[in-house]
Amino acid sequence: MSERIQSLLARVSAADGSARPGDAALRERLPSRGNLEALEREIASEIAYSLGRAGNKLESALQQAQRTRHTIESVPHEPDERRLLVARFNEERALAERRLRELMIQREALGFRRHSDLLRLYPIPPRLPGA
Numbered sequence: 001m002s003e004r005i006q007s008l009l010a011r012v013s014a015a016d017g018s019a020r021p022g023d024a025a026l027r028e029r030l031p032s033r034g035n036l037e038a039l040e041r042e043i044a045s046e047i048a049y050s051l052g053r054a055g056n057k058l059e060s061a062l063q064q065a066q067r068t069r070h071t072i073e074s075v076p077h078e079p080d081e082r083r084l085l086v087a088r089f090n091e092e093r094a095l096a097e098r099r100l101r102e103l104m105i106q107r108e109a110l111g112f113r114r115h116s117d118l119l120r121l122y123p124i125p126p127r128l129p130g131a
Contacts, residue, residue: 047110054103058122061096065125068092072128086128097124 068089077085100122104115 051103051106054099054106058096058099058103061092061099062122062124065089065092065096069125069128083130086130090127093125093127096122100124 068085072082072085072089100118103118107115107118
């Protein structure tokens with residue numbers, strides 16, 4: 001678990017309270033007060049859910065770009081129609097790139113610094129010329 005999460009857990013579970021602003025309100029909001037293991041499980045569950053959502057958004061963006069690219073390559077199109085499809089593909093590709101960056105940022109916040117596995121699992125296709 002990252003140092004930031006461990007620090008948060010230590011602050012929340014402190015019996016005597018903390019001088020840091022917001023800690024008291026945070027302790028009141030957490031239902032698992034006094035049970036550090038339950039709190040760790042809850043935080044780990046939220047982290048997993050958040051990472052899963054980010055991954056799903058990335059997969060969805062990549063699939064949409066792939067569908068558009070397939071449409072471009074499957075049948076001949078008029079030049080204007082092709083230009084519009086290429087522009088749409090490049091926008092979808094850019095969204096997938098943003099989603100990948102968001103997932104990387106979440107992972108870095110958790111202490112994961114290497115992203116070669118993400119780049120291999122979620123390759124971003126190159127831009128298409130002609131838009």
